[in-house]
Amino acid sequence: MNDCFMIDTKLEINNCWMKVPIGDIENDVYVLEVTVFNSAMLQSSITKSIGMVKNINGIQDYFSPSNITVLKATGTSVSIQWIQAPTCYERAGISITLVRPDNSTKVFKVHKEATTFDLTGLSATTSYWFNMTTNYGNDTNFVSSSVPTKFSFVTTEEEVGLSSGGVGGLVAGFLIILIAVIAVLVFLGRTGRLQPAKQQVTAGIRTIRNTIRVRGTSSGLNNRAVISKEDDDIYFYGGMDTKGEKSWVLSRKDISLESELTRGRFAIIYLAQYYTHQEAKTVIAKSLKDDQNEENVIKMRAKINFYATKVGHHKNILDFIGSVEDDVRGPMMILEYCSKGVLKEFLESARSNITVELEERLFRMAFGICNGMDYLASNKVVHRRLAARNVLLNDLHEPKLTGFGPDPDANQEEEAKNNQERVPVKWMAPECMKTTAYANELSDVWSYGIVMWEIFSLGETPYPGVQSRDVPGMVKRGYKMKKPEHCDDVFYKIMLKCWHYDPRKRAGFSQIKEELNNLFTEAPGDDYYYRTNEL
Numbered sequence: 001m002n003d004c005f006m007i008d009t010k011l012e013i014n015n016c017w018m019k020v021p022i023g024d025i026e027n028d029v030y031v032l033e034v035t036v037f038n039s040a041m042l043q044s045s046i047t048k049s050i051g052m053v054k055n056i057n058g059i060q061d062y063f064s065p066s067n068i069t070v071l072k073a074t075g076t077s078v079s080i081q082w083i084q085a086p087t088c089y090e091r092a093g094i095s096i097t098l099v100r101p102d103n104s105t106k107v108f109k110v111h112k113e114a115t116t117f118d119l120t121g122l123s124a125t126t127s128y129w130f131n132m133t134t135n136y137g138n139d140t141n142f143v144s145s146s147v148p149t150k151f152s153f154v155t156t157e158e159e160v161g162l163s164s165g166g167v168g169g170l171v172a173g174f175l176i177i178l179i180a181v182i183a184v185l186v187f188l189g190r191t192g193r194l195q196p197a198k199q200q201v202t203a204g205i206r207t208i209r210n211t212i213r214v215r216g217t218s219s220g221l222n223n224r225a226v227i228s229k230e231d232d233d234i235y236f237y238g239g240m241d242t243k244g245e246k247s248w249v250l251s252r253k254d255i256s257l258e259s260e261l262t263r264g265r266f267a268i269i270y271l272a273q274y275y276t277h278q279e280a281k282t283v284i285a286k287s288l289k290d291d292q293n294e295e296n297v298i299k300m301r302a303k304i305n306f307y308a309t310k311v312g313h314h315k316n317i318l319d320f321i322g323s324v325e326d327d328v329r330g331p332m333m334i335l336e337y338c339s340k341g342v343l344k345e346f347l348e349s350a351r352s353n354i355t356v357e358l359e360e361r362l363f364r365m366a367f368g369i370c371n372g373m374d375y376l377a378s379n380k381v382v383h384r385r386l387a388a389r390n391v392l393l394n395d396l397h398e399p400k401l402t403g404f405g406p407d408p409d410a411n412q413e414e415e416a417k418n419n420q421e422r423v424p425v426k427w428m429a430p431e432c433m434k435t436t437a438y439a440n441e442l443s444d445v446w447s448y449g450i451v452m453w454e455i456f457s458l459g460e461t462p463y464p465g466v467q468s469r470d471v472p473g474m475v476k477r478g479y480k481m482k483k484p485e486h487c488d489d490v491f492y493k494i495m496l497k498c499w500h501y502d503p504r505k506r507a508g509f510s511q512i513k514e515e516l517n518n519l520f521t522e523a524p525g526d527d528y529y530y531r532t533n534e535l
Helices: 164-190 194-209 218-222 294-311 343-352 356-378 410-417 441-456 468-476 489-498 509-517
Strands: 029-037 043-052 066-073 078-083 091-099 105-110 116-119 127-137 142-144 149-154 255-263 267-275 280-288 320-326 330-336 391-393 399-401 520-523 527-530
Touching: 066 149, 078 149, 091 116, 105 116, 255 280, 280 294, 280 320, 294 320, 294 330, 343 391, 343 441, 356 399, 356 441, 356 509, 356 520, 441 489, 441 509, 489 509
Parallel strands: none
Antiparallel strands: 029 043, 066 078, 078 116, 091 105, 091 127, 127 142, 127 149, 255 267, 267 280, 280 330, 320 330, 391 399, 520 527
């Protein structure tokens, strides 16, 4: 340690003192060497064998959350808050094991940096308890906190609705209004004024719901930077309400919707302005369609919760800026605006102008996508739909991953059983060609190899000339696509490593990232340049 101590010294050894990786605790053996100097700087040294690291007191002490408190309780949910002790080890996540009155359990996976969470789907006036543990390490190798924190609570009474008399009064009032409306419609129809009245009502509704200041430029409609219908395939995750004191909740007054860009199955995408104290920033606002229902509202809140608490921020992930609660449209996501559009379309447009600069850019794009996927994997996020159509490009042509959502649950598994899930076979690993319900990091690695092929083939569709229905059989027989024209041998070797039929033989993104990192030279400004002269 190269530190100097007094003669009488007691050193408290803990799991931060030597920073032993969690995976090495079972095997590492350490030797302590002490060198003693006298006033004449003559020295003498002794050594002491520590032996197995795991035998040292304190080396395996991992702290669980503490100071758990209830922020809010209802008849069906409880919002909790806690404190997580600092540690020198990387946290992999937090697990909450809820025990119901019938002793059945449900496990909630919480982001490693979270300090609040909502437990939902509970029964009114019922006692529950749960254990909280913190996982330390990484996705593939972690340990849980040695002593879990136990906490109990009771839900409140169920909110009482209207009495039978009140309900009857409402029904009677509704019937009276309905009869009056029908009478007015009949009168308008007989006098020939129904159609003009209908047009006026439609115009009024449109005025109320559409508060957008449309600038009327055709460039907005042609901007396909955020078009990704795969981005609308959301699964339920948690039940957090975006209202309240959340760091990602933005004021509706700071968001100005500019123009509608496109519509998916789930949402409408708007170009918008986000006004901060310093500037007006161009962003994307994603809101529900006009025919929103409770299920879609839950899905939107689920995705906001997912991005805010689990995904976090990374230079190669489409940045989640925050959420807005709109009185008309409900919850809206505010996302980073990528002016250069979709990667696949950029590649297709670049075919007619191939330069050395373009090839350098392709190398950096492949490296950036790997960095983003490694970050997602480190947060236990599986993409499942990695493809060039789900990668966006910002002003600097840096790749930004999108198109992924919360973890699958029973709803997705049921959907897969009913053969309703749409699986893009040409991008999927062999084990996921029927359903992505059990996808993981290694299946994403296969898809990453396909994306690399898309990049270096300048946007060609994988398995050219082959029908999707024939791909599974070819892959099972060992078929692998040939090296694209603009691909370096080193990158093609990495593709082949991604395409091992047995997922156990594929490397994880951390290994691929390390291998690619050795091929680049870092320059000022966090840029990386490919060492083409060293190959």
